[in-house]
Amino acid sequence: MIDRASLPFAGCFTLDPERRRRGRLVFVGLPSDGQSSYRRGCAAGPERVRRAYDGRSYHATTELGVNLAGQIVDLGDWAPQGTWAETKESYRHRAAALFRAGRIPFFVGGDHAVTVPIVEALAVLGQPVHLVQIDAHPDLYPQFDGDPYSHACVAARFLEMEHIASVTQIGIRTLNHVQAEQAARFASRLEIQRARDCHGSLRHPQHLQQEALVYMTIDLDGFDPAFAPGVSHPVPGGLTSRQVLDFIQGARWKLVGMDVVELNPDLDVRDQTAILAARLLHEGMGYAVAHDDQRS
Ligand SMILES: [Mn+2]
Numbered sequence: 001m002i003d004r005a006s007l008p009f010a011g012c013f014t015l016d017p018e019r020r021r022r023g024r025l026v027f028v029g030l031p032s033d034g035q036s037s038y039r040r041g042c043a044a045g046p047e048r049v050r051r052a053y054d055g056r057s058y059h060a061t062t063e064l065g066v067n068l069a070g071q072i073v074d075l076g077d078w079a080p081q082g083t084w085a086e087t088k089e090s091y092r093h094r095a096a097a098l099f100r101a102g103r104i105p106f107f108v109g110g111d112h113a114v115t116v117p118i119v120e121a122l123a124v125l126g127q128p129v130h131l132v133q134i135d136a137h138p139d140l141y142p143q144f145d146g147d148p149y150s151h152a153c154v155a156a157r158f159l160e161m162e163h164i165a166s167v168t169q170i171g172i173r174t175l176n177h178v179q180a181e182q183a184a185r186f187a188s189r190l191e192i193q194r195a196r197d198c199h200g201s202l203r204h205p206q207h208l209q210q211e212a213l214v215y216m217t218i219d220l221d222g223f224d225p226a227f228a229p230g231v232s233h234p235v236p237g238g239l240t241s242r243q244v245l246d247f248i249q250g251a252r253w254k255l256v257g258m259d260v261v262e263l264n265p266d267l268d269v270r271d272q273t274a275i276l277a278a279r280l281l282h283e284g285m286g287y288a289v290a291h292d293d294q295r296s
Pocket of ligand 1: 135136137219221222
């Protein structure tokens with residue numbers, strides 16, 4: 001339940017029925033954590049993000065001065081279905097409708113498995129799409145504990161899709177032998193920027209030009225646990241909030257959508273990670289508005 005004393009998501013959400021029908025930028029919660037390999041808890045992520053980024057503590061203007069007050073349509077949470085196969089199909093179907101309608105969705109997970117049906121749905125755009133993934137893990141296992149749809153396999157699934165032109169992974173620090181073999185197999189479409197090479201500003205992927213369609217997927221464990229303690233699988237030695245915010249703001253591509261996943265509120269410290277998740281989405285929304293050539 002939304003706390004009545006709080007104003008969700010820094011006051012960015014609209015209540016105007018006309019804007020709710022037609023607004024380009026939409027917010028969607030994907031409260032599913034059944035594909036997590038070990039810890040559960042990410043299903044509580046979306047509601048936490050709305051509430052922790054309280055409009056009485058934060059205002060709707062981005063760092064670069066884009067005022068999103070009443071500009072974003074909150075479509076609520078898409079409930080998980082009986083099985084993951086059913087949930088996945090439901091997410092794919094509903095996301096495809098958003099992309100087809102020309103909307104730019106911003107999703108909150110859920111575990112990282114939720115990104116697979118969203119990326120599948122990007123096929124309706126009828127153009128190649130590039131993925132940019134912030135993550136500690138390359139998520140390249142062919143299957144994990146017998147499950148090809150585990151959150152540890154998501155990038156392997158992305159790279160099997162024909163409409164995905166490339167995957168750029170930033171912040172990686174858990175590449176093992178099995179996944180290195182997979183990385184070699186997909187090398188022509190996969191760029192890995194390891195955390196140990198990410199000093200200072202993050203490098204803009206050279207193959208992405210101004211007109212490239214990009215979907216960003218941010219696993220919060222890409223950050224150092226000092227910045228994002230509230231994740232199911234923290235790995236020391238990660239990225240800073242500043243590095244990733246600068247990277248989002250300084251992008252040179254056409255953002256078609258974005259997600260932030262793996263927030264585990266049970267493990268968070270004073271909502272620090274939930275607020276970071278919200279801040280990333282807020283800045284991504286600001287980027288999308290500032291670079292939207294179809295804006296009326
Ligand atoms: Mn991860």
